[in-house]
Amino acid sequence: MASNPVFDRFDKDLSKGEYASIGQPQYGQYAQPQQPGMPGGQWSQAPAAGAAAYQQNLEDLYNSPSATAAQTRRMTMNDVVMKSLGLFAVLVAFGAAAWFLCDRNPSLTVPFWIGGAVLGLILVFVISFKKVVSPPLIVAYAAVEGVFLGAISRTFEHAFPGVVIQAVIATLCVFVGMYALFFTGVIKVTERSRKIFMMALLGYVLFAVVNAILVWTGVLSGWGVGNNSGWGILISVFAVGLAAYSLAVDFDTIQRGVQAGLPEKYSWLMAFGLMVTVVWLYVELLRLFARMRDN
Template identity: 40%
Template sequence: MSGNPIFGSKNQSANWGTGSNAGSPVGFHESGNLSADQLQGMYQQPSATSHDTGRMTVGDTINKTILTLGLVVLGAAAGWAVPILMLPGALVGFVLGLVNVFKKKPSPALILLYAVAQGLFLGGLSQFLNGLYPGVAIQAVVATFCVAGVTLALYRSGKYRMSPKLNKMFMIAMIGMVVFSLVNMVMMMTGTVDGMFGMRSGMLGVIIGVVAVLLATYALVSDFTMIEELSRQGAPAIMAWRGAFGLTMTLVWLYTEILRILAILREE
């Protein structure tokens, strides 16, 4: 994963002027000429934000993630009320997701639009499945928060971290999952397989769903690692949007997979 362009190289901090050779902070050498009162005044100043320093911080990324997830919730409320918005939301969300993934410089506007579109899709899908299996939507929401919370706790404790071996397994599993999903979608559209989820029904569907949830948790670990690495390297403040987008996309995926698993279990 170290070759991923989003992480940058280990020398990226030097390019951003935050490496060990970047020189002393402005005014450092002159601090010896300040009086005790002046130094005390400097220490009492509020901590610099990402806006002040022009650098990405974990706190700023969290704030932006809360904003994007808030828009997902608002979009979901609209999609729940008007389920027909699910299809355009899915299409727009898919396109904007690809654009944001491959865009070198994060675009806050496109990321926020992505959050709204995904909200419309999730709201319509949740309303539809909740109509068939009452209570499944709230169960999926609670389960998503629980899984994400446990993943974060394990990451912070150092028990769940990225590794070269896990990265290879993750990429192979992801490629297999994408290929299977595309084949399943084509077979459903052509009427080759029946059922709401096509080949992702029954016990096979549950097993595939559990694998997808495990992949989503590793994607969360990748997001956490990326955010900490970029913050440590002194990445530009705009990169906080990259972290917010990654977390939002992964949480949307996690919720969708959990919702699918619960619907399959209720269908049995």
């Protein structure tokens, strides 16, 4: 999961100001009304009763309390957090079930692993480019990804005992660390850093695809390019770094979405996009620790 088309789409839309006017009054919405046949500059000549009524309406508007996010159904940070926790709960539940089934019946490991990876990738692109937000599909992705992670984690744990708990703890630490660094302003996401990140990400994706093909065709063995040598470990460290910075980009996009007043339903997509990045980070950390143990 080395890409995040969900946030890529929102980044482009937010940069173009696509959501800038959601829930906001249009320019001139509260301009002084004109009498039929009366130029705007002649409003001062309107009957006194009409002027008084307009003035009262204007004062009522200014004195009324601001509409809350719940009333306008705009997305809040709390919406994204709650949706994310719910999706991760589904992922962990299905991951635990897949681990248990693979432990009882090892022949299920490969089907769960490959099937979960392929179906999960398909769901990522369907959800990302679907014009209508579909919570059921997003929940289905969490379940499918849980099956994939349960199977792959059981495989790595069998080969390298203790590596899964290391990867889980490291993922949580990286997530909390990036969250703290971003929201304290230590790490800033700029348009320039986004471009550099996307170029590095594209390069890594192309490398990963070529590396996987070489391993599957038997040209390379083990981990592929670099294998478990120092170069291989550096490649994994680079991938972990990309996934970690991707979290900062995700946080920035979520924050911009909240500030732009996106509809509440988009919190599902934001939570989904964040989950894609966290899953990618976990898999890269799992590979890194396994490579280090394989020396």
